[in-house]
Amino acid sequence: MKIPSNILTLIAGIALTMICLWYGQNHGLMPIAASAEARTVDEIFNFMMTIATGLFLLIEGVLIISIFKFRRRKGDLTDGPSIEGNIPLEIVWTAIPAVIVFILAIYSFEVYNKMGGLDPMASHDMGTQIAHHHHNDNLVALDLEGQEVALGLGASPGNKDEESLVVDVNxxxxAWLFTYPDTGVVSGELHVPVNRQVTLNISAADVIHAFWVPQLRLKQDAVPGREAQxxxxxxxxxxxxxxxxxxxxAYHGxxxxTLFVETEAEYNQWVQDNTFAQESFLDEAVARQ
Ligand SMILES: [Cu+2]
Structure with missing residues (x-):
């Protein structure tokens, strides 16, 4: 019994769809997601993986089938048939990628906007940013004097909570230096409580660096003379x-x-320990003078 080829095509199509829907969610390429933003980024990444898997299997599949099915048989010295193109086929294989790219463009625009990346206030509101960042340590305040610009993801005022934990990152x-303006704690590690919004004001003291936490899916350049959020x-x-x-x-690598995401209690304990440690250090320094 011979199975009709359109039935075979249908079965192959269903199998292909199921494989790419499964693989799009189970590729295991991403590190753990540790923020709400990371989940948003993963959704679009998984969507792209689904499409890419489907295209890869379809194109490679057709290629491999053709290599075997249309190979030159022994003793066959004839030319292949002369085919002059196919207008409907060309329209279809132009239209499908165009639609996919259009959907991805709108989707990624939406994700970027949701994360505050398109906010014009974040990159042009110089006045308030200058006023806001004078509590940076002296070294930085001098460097940044008069030319601070905040840019970066999540900087939208509409996105920002009242109780956002602000940390200055230099x-x-x-090295990375973290200053907590609320408590005066200065640390080489970033400690934050879980489920509370964090706003980082990122700057650089010497050359361009970039703050990257793969588990947050966020990366931001740290540029001397500029303020990024x-x-x-x-x-x-x-x-x-x-x-x-x-x-x-030389020592970039x-x-x-480390970013420590802690429970509220653990975080408060850390702040207390460090406030105490710094105060006693300062007391000693004053006493010595
Ligand atoms: Cu660096």
Missing amino acids: GLQY LTFVPDRVGEYPIICAELCG AMKT
């Missing part, structure tokens, strides 16, 4: 690497630290 050769909601307790993602010098 990149320098070869990242706003996110960490929603998974854990320890995640903070990596400098811009070649910044060592410019790493």
Whole structure:
């Protein structure tokens, strides 16, 4: 019995659809998602993986089938049939990618906008940014004087909560320095409580660095003389690497630290410990003078 080819095509199409829908969710290419923003990014990534898997299997599948099915048989010295193109086919294979690209463009625009990336206020509102960032340490305040611009993801005022935890992040050769304006804590590690919005004001003291946490799916350049922002909601307790993602010098590869997403209690304890440690250090320094 011979199965009609349109039935075979239908079965292949269903199988292909199921495989790419499954693989789009189970590719395992992404690290753990530790923020609400990471989940949004993963949704579009998975969507693209689904489409890419379908296209890959379809094109490679047809190629492999053709290699065997239309190979030159022994003793066959004839030319292949002369085919002069196919207008409907060309319209279809132009229209399908055009539609896919259009959908992806709208979707990614939507995701970027949701994360605050398109906010014009974030990159042009110089006045308020200058006023806002004078609590940076002296070194930076001097560098940034009069020419600060905030840009970056999640910077939209509409996106920002009242109770957002603000941390000033300074990149320098070869370390990250985190200053908590509310409590005065200065640290080489970034500690944040889980499920509370965090706003990072990112700057650089010397050369261009980039603040990157793969588990947040967020990366932001740290540019001398400029102020950039990242706003996110960490929603998974854990320890995640903070990596400098811009070649910044000989020890660029060592410019790493850790983001600690902690429970409220753990975070408060850390703040208390560090406030106490810094106060006693300062007291000692004053006493010595
Ligand atoms: Cu760096």
